[in-house]
Amino acid sequence: MGEHLTGMPCFRAREAVTDALKKKGLFxxxxxxxxxLRxxxxxxxxVEPMIKPQRYIKCSDMGNEALNAVTDDxxxxxxxxxxxxxxxxxxxxRNISDWCVWRQLWWSHRVLARYVVF
Structure with missing residues (x-):
C-alpha cells in the first residue's frame, strides 16, 4: 500500500501522503x-519517533499457575x-497483562529469565 514511501525522508513522505489523499478525495x-519540535x-x-515492532510474552498461563500455587488448598x-x-x-x-520484552531490549534492560527445575 505505501511501498512507494519506503526509504523516503519524512518531510517528503508527508507531502506524498497528503498528495495521495487529495487525489483520492480523502483529504x-x-x-x-x-x-x-525536538x-x-x-x-x-x-527528531522523529521511530516506530518499532513490539514483542510480548503471554503471561496469563504463568499467572494462573502462580495464582493456583497459592489459592489451591x-x-x-x-x-x-x-x-x-x-x-x-x-x-x-488476576489482572496480569502480557509483558513487552522488546521495550526492555531496546533500552538495554536485562530480561529476567530463569529456569526452574523441580
Whole structure:
C-alpha cells in the first residue's frame, strides 16, 4: 500500500501522503498547530519517533499457575509470608497483562529469565 514511501525522508513522505489523499478525495484540511519540535543537538535535524515492532510474552498461563500455587488448598505449592500480602498477590495475578520484552531490549534492560527445575 505505501511501498512507494519506503526509504523516503519524512518531510517528503508527508507531502506524498497528503498528495495521495487529495487525489483520492480523502483529504479534509490543513491546520496550523503550535508544538514543541525536538531538534538534535548535533545534526540540528528534527527528531522523529521511530516506530518499532513490539514483542510480548503471554503471561496469563504463568499467572494462573502462580495464582493456583497459592489459592489451591489441596495442592498448595507456595505460601505467602506475611499472609496479608496474599490478597495483593491474587489481585496482581488476576489482572496480569502480557509483558513487552522488546521495550526492555531496546533500552538495554536485562530480561529476567530463569529456569526452574523441580
Amino acid at each position: 479534509k484540511e490543513t491546520k496550523t498547530n503550535e508544538m514543541c 531538534i538534535c543537538s548535533r545534526s540540528k535535524d528534527v 489441596e495442592n498448595r505449592k507456595l505460601e505467602i509470608i506475611p499472609r496479608q500480602y496474599t490478597a495483593e498477590w491474587k489481585r496482581w495475578l
